[in-house]
Every structure is written in structure tokens, then in C-alpha cells.
Amino acid sequence: MLAGILVLALGAWALYPVDPFKLVGRPLSPPSREFLFGTDLLGRDVGAGIAHGARTSLVVGVIATAVAVGLGTVIGGVAGYYGRNVDDLLMRVTELFQTIPAFILAIVLVAILAPSITSIIVAIAIVSWPPVARLVRGQFIALRNREFVQACIALGMRDVRVILFHILPNCLSPVIVTASLMIATAILAESALSFLGLGDPNVMSWGFQVGQGRTLLRNAWWVATFPGVAILLTVLAINLVGEGLNDGLNPRLRDA
Numbered sequence: 001m002l003a004g005i006l007v008l009a010l011g012a013w014a015l016y017p018v019d020p021f022k023l024v025g026r027p028l029s030p031p032s033r034e035f036l037f038g039t040d041l042l043g044r045d046v047g048a049g050i051a052h053g054a055r056t057s058l059v060v061g062v063i064a065t066a067v068a069v070g071l072g073t074v075i076g077g078v079a080g081y082y083g084r085n086v087d088d089l090l091m092r093v094t095e096l097f098q099t100i101p102a103f104i105l106a107i108v109l110v111a112i113l114a115p116s117i118t119s120i121i122v123a124i125a126i127v128s129w130p131p132v133a134r135l136v137r138g139q140f141i142a143l144r145n146r147e148f149v150q151a152c153i154a155l156g157m158r159d160v161r162v163i164l165f166h167i168l169p170n171c172l173s174p175v176i177v178t179a180s181l182m183i184a185t186a187i188l189a190e191s192a193l194s195f196l197g198l199g200d201p202n203v204m205s206w207g208f209q210v211g212q213g214r215t216l217l218r219n220a221w222w223v224a225t226f227p228g229v230a231i232l233l234t235v236l237a238i239n240l241v242g243e244g245l246n247d248g249l250n251p252r253l254r255d256a
Helices: 002-010 046-082 084-099 102-113 117-143 147-154 159-195 206-216 222-249 251-255
Strands: none
Touching: 002 046, 002 222, 046 084, 046 117, 046 159, 046 206, 046 222, 084 117, 102 117, 102 159, 117 159, 147 159, 159 206, 159 222, 206 222
């Protein structure tokens, strides 16, 4: 399922070489041979929007997750390794972000930065890093007193080398699983922001299509239904991949 979505995103211009915003037919034409998924209120091809929107959703999900995981790993790793005052300071900052409703904060950030793909990625990354930081912190606390880490310190290794080459590789499994699930969350967040009209007006997305079709559900169900199904299948596929990674990387589940 996920492979099919990736092929759709990569081959969007081959499948639908026209601009997804271009008016290509009569408004609200139902699904037919000419337009497999019908047209929207302005006569745009819904299928073209789905294909080009797949790339937008995946790019936003992957990049926002990568930024959030990188930021959370750095903060959580430093807090867990050094502990004491450094840990207290960084965890208080983390808790501050966690006390603010994530989606509301994302809306405020996008509104301040002006709606665009970049601002959406930044907003999603900023609201997504605290859980990663807490996860990495816990892993570092559990590993920093292990014998192999103490041996590295006794040999005079620098802290950066100990963190990057000896502790971090041993806590990557839960981080990878968390990151895979965060991609699905980021796609949902981008779709929700676009649904509310806070997406990039120059870029087609599934949330934008659902938002445009929400008032047409009785008369033109296909305008919002097909993009909604695309969101559902993508998030479901990524969650299933995340569960598979958890089963494969978790030694307790793998040996069961």
C-alpha cells in the first residue's frame, strides 16, 4: 500500500502532466472515463489533485519528522547524558512545549509565519519534538552508567564521541519506530492545517481538497471523499509499517 502511494507521488507528473489547479472540465462532473475521480467546484481534476497532493503530504511528513527527531534527539541526548542542572533546564523547556495544545500552537505558528510549505514544516516540527526528547533522555539515562560507557569515559574519550558512537546507536530502535509513526501524525497535521485554509495556496494538498469539498458532500461526494480516502490509506499504511518496525526492532517481540 505504501509503495503504491510512493509510486503515485513520484509519478504524479507522468500520470497527470497538467497543473492540478488548471480547469480541465465542467464543474462537479461525477467520476467517469474522462475524469476517473470527477471534477471539483471549479472544474479541476480531483485525480490530478490526489496525485500531486501525495507528494506534498509525503514531503511535509518526512521533512517535518526528520527535523523534529533531530531536534528531540539532540535535546534529549544532552539532557540524559549530563543530567543535573542541564537535565532540569532542558526538561522544563520540554514540559513547557508539552503543556501547550500541539495543534493550536501549530495554527498560531503558521498564521504568524504566513501559510507556506516551509512554515507548515517548521510548525509541525516545533510541536512534535518533545516526545522524542523525553524518549531519548530515558534511553540515555538507562545507558550512561552501563559498563561499556564507563569504559569509554575511563579511556578518555570525548563526550561527543561517547554520545554519537556508543550511546546513540544503542537507542536508535525506539527512535526509528517513533519517527515512522510521527510521519503519519505530521501528514494528518498538514491535512488539517490545509483544511482550515492555512496551507500553501500555491501547492495542491489532500487537506485543501477535502476543505474545498466539505460543503458539497450531499451533491458532489467525490470531491472530498477520494482525497479523504487517500489520507486514510496513507496514514494506515505508515502506521502498519511502524508496527512492523516495532516488531522487528524490539528484541522482546522479535524473540516471542
